[in-house]
Amino acid sequence: MNVYSTICPGCNFGCGLYIRENGKLELDFRKSSPANAGKLCRFGMSLPRFYAPVRSTVDGKETTLDEAAKEAAKRISGGSAAFLSFGNTTCEELLAFQKLAESYLCTGANFDALPKDTHQTLSVGIPYSEVETAKHIVLFIDPYEQYPLILRRLLAAKKKGAKITSVWWKKLAVADETVNPADISKLQLTKDSLVIADFHPFSDVEQVKNVLSIAKNSEARITFLKPFANSTWAYIAAKDAKQKSLAQLVEDINKGTVKTLFCLESDPSELIPQDVLGKLTNIIVQAGQAGAITNKAHVVVAHEPLYKKKGTLINNEGRAQALGGGSTNGLDALGIVAGTKLEFNSLHESVKKSLGIAAVDEFSIPKYERPAYAALQAALKPVEAKTALVSVYNPFMWFNMIDDNDFVEMSLNTSRGLKLLKGGTIKIKSNGSTIEKKFRVAPVQENVLLSCKKFGIEKGTITPVEVSR
Ligand code: SF4
Structure with a gap:
C-alpha cells in the first residue's frame, strides 16, 4: 500500500490530505495541514473520481510516454503552437513549461486588460489567519459552492465579532447582510474591511477593476481566491512573460494563427467552445488523469498524477507546500518536448530563490511585496436582460x-x-x-x-x- 501526502487540486486554497493506493484510491484526512486542518469539501472528497487513469496515445493508438512526447515535439515545431496551463501542476514543471511556451503562453487570466500594478494583488492572496481577525468581511463569492474551506475562517472571524456582508445574488447563511451585485455603490467600507473576491479565466475585467477600485477608495484590504491548485505560482512566474488571455487564444484559433494547442495539466473543454477546439489541427495534452480533453486530443502524454509528483505548489496565501510523491516523469516528458534534459533540483532551486526561501516549509509563508496600485476607472455594464x-x-x-x-x-x-x-x-x-x-x-x-x-x-x-x- 502506498500513501502520499498531497494537496487537493480542486482550487487554489491548498488543502492537504493523504491519498492511499489500496487497490483503489482512498483518502485520509491530514489534520496537520495548515490550510484546512484536515477538512475537505465535496470536491476534495471526490478526488478518487478526479484521478481517472490516462494512457499515452498518438492519434488514438496507445504508445509510451517517451514516444508521445517525441511526437508532441514534432507537432509543435510547425510554428503555430500555443501553450496553455492554468496552473494545475508543480512550480518546477510550470517553470520549465513557461520557457517552452515563450512564443505563446496562456495562463487563462486576462492580465493584459488589467493595470500592471494590480497584478501582484491579483496573484497572491493574504494569509487565511488575517481573514479570521478581520472586523468586516465583504464577500464577492459564494463560499459554500466555490471555495468551501474559506467558511471555517469566516466562522472563526464571526465568533470574534466580525460582520459579514455578501455582495451576491443569493442570501448566504454566513452573511449578516446581503447587497445586490447591481447596487455595489451602496457598500459601506472602511480600512477595517476585508474584501474577498475571486479571479479566474471568466472574470469580467470591469468587475475586477470595480472591486479593486472599491477597496482602494476605502483603504480596505483585498484578496482574490483562484480556481486552480497552483494559479498563484502560474501568475507570479509568468509576470514578465507576454501572457495571452483565453479570449485572445480563442480569437487566434478562429483566425487560424494558432493551429496546435499544447495543454499542460489543463482541460480547456469547459472554457473553450467545442467548435473552436474543433478547428485545431493538433491538440496535445500532457496530463496525469483522463478528462474530457484527453478523449479529444491527437497526442496524449500521460505522466503520473499530481499526488505522485515531486515538487512544490503555492496556495492562495502564497504558502509553499511540498507534494509527497517522488515522480519527475512529467518534467522528463517536458524535457523531451523541449529537446533538453530538465533537472528537478535546479528548477527547485530557482523556485525557492524566486520566493526568497531557503527551504519549502508549509508552516511559514514567504514574504511577498504588496505594492499599492493606482486608482482605477471601471465601466460596469448593468445587466439589461430581464x-x-x-x-x-x-x-x-x-x-x-x-x-x-x-x-x-x-x-x-x-x-x-x-x-x-x-x-x-x-x-x-x-x-x-x-x-x-x-x-x-x-x-x-x-x-x-x-x-x-x-x-x-x-x-x-x-x-x-x-x-x-
Ligand atoms: S476547498 Fe479547494 S483545495 Fe480545499 S478540498 Fe475543496 S476544492 Fe480542494
Missing part, C-alpha cells in the same frame, strides 16, 4: 466533472410569476438553444437563475435568458 442565468463556478465546473447539482435556483416570486409547478421544470432559452431543467426555490434575487452546473447555453458567468414553463 432574466439572467448566473453560473456559480466551482471545482466541479472547472474540471468538467459530473456533479448532482442538475437544477437551477430561483426565488419564490420568480417561480410564481412563471406559474411553475412544484417538482416541475423550467425552460431556459439562450443562444438559440432551449434546455429544460428542474428548479429549486431559494432566497435568490428576483429574475436570477443560479446554477452550479454548466448547461452549454452560457455566455460567460452571466447569460441573459428567456424563461418559460
Whole structure:
C-alpha cells in the first residue's frame, strides 16, 4: 500500500490530505495541514473520481510516454503552437513549461486588460489567519459552492465579532447582510474591511477593476481566491512573460494563427467552445488523469498524477507546500518536448530563490511585496436582460466533472410569476438553444437563475435568458 501526502487540486486554497493506493484510491484526512486542518469539501472528497487513469496515445493508438512526447515535439515545431496551463501542476514543471511556451503562453487570466500594478494583488492572496481577525468581511463569492474551506475562517472571524456582508445574488447563511451585485455603490467600507473576491479565466475585467477600485477608495484590504491548485505560482512566474488571455487564444484559433494547442495539466473543454477546439489541427495534452480533453486530443502524454509528483505548489496565501510523491516523469516528458534534459533540483532551486526561501516549509509563508496600485476607472455594464442565468463556478465546473447539482435556483416570486409547478421544470432559452431543467426555490434575487452546473447555453458567468414553463 502506498500513501502520499498531497494537496487537493480542486482550487487554489491548498488543502492537504493523504491519498492511499489500496487497490483503489482512498483518502485520509491530514489534520496537520495548515490550510484546512484536515477538512475537505465535496470536491476534495471526490478526488478518487478526479484521478481517472490516462494512457499515452498518438492519434488514438496507445504508445509510451517517451514516444508521445517525441511526437508532441514534432507537432509543435510547425510554428503555430500555443501553450496553455492554468496552473494545475508543480512550480518546477510550470517553470520549465513557461520557457517552452515563450512564443505563446496562456495562463487563462486576462492580465493584459488589467493595470500592471494590480497584478501582484491579483496573484497572491493574504494569509487565511488575517481573514479570521478581520472586523468586516465583504464577500464577492459564494463560499459554500466555490471555495468551501474559506467558511471555517469566516466562522472563526464571526465568533470574534466580525460582520459579514455578501455582495451576491443569493442570501448566504454566513452573511449578516446581503447587497445586490447591481447596487455595489451602496457598500459601506472602511480600512477595517476585508474584501474577498475571486479571479479566474471568466472574470469580467470591469468587475475586477470595480472591486479593486472599491477597496482602494476605502483603504480596505483585498484578496482574490483562484480556481486552480497552483494559479498563484502560474501568475507570479509568468509576470514578465507576454501572457495571452483565453479570449485572445480563442480569437487566434478562429483566425487560424494558432493551429496546435499544447495543454499542460489543463482541460480547456469547459472554457473553450467545442467548435473552436474543433478547428485545431493538433491538440496535445500532457496530463496525469483522463478528462474530457484527453478523449479529444491527437497526442496524449500521460505522466503520473499530481499526488505522485515531486515538487512544490503555492496556495492562495502564497504558502509553499511540498507534494509527497517522488515522480519527475512529467518534467522528463517536458524535457523531451523541449529537446533538453530538465533537472528537478535546479528548477527547485530557482523556485525557492524566486520566493526568497531557503527551504519549502508549509508552516511559514514567504514574504511577498504588496505594492499599492493606482486608482482605477471601471465601466460596469448593468445587466439589461430581464432574466439572467448566473453560473456559480466551482471545482466541479472547472474540471468538467459530473456533479448532482442538475437544477437551477430561483426565488419564490420568480417561480410564481412563471406559474411553475412544484417538482416541475423550467425552460431556459439562450443562444438559440432551449434546455429544460428542474428548479429549486431559494432566497435568490428576483429574475436570477443560479446554477452550479454548466448547461452549454452560457455566455460567460452571466447569460441573459428567456424563461418559460
Ligand atoms: S476547498 Fe479547494 S483545495 Fe480545499 S478540498 Fe475543496 S476544492 Fe480542494
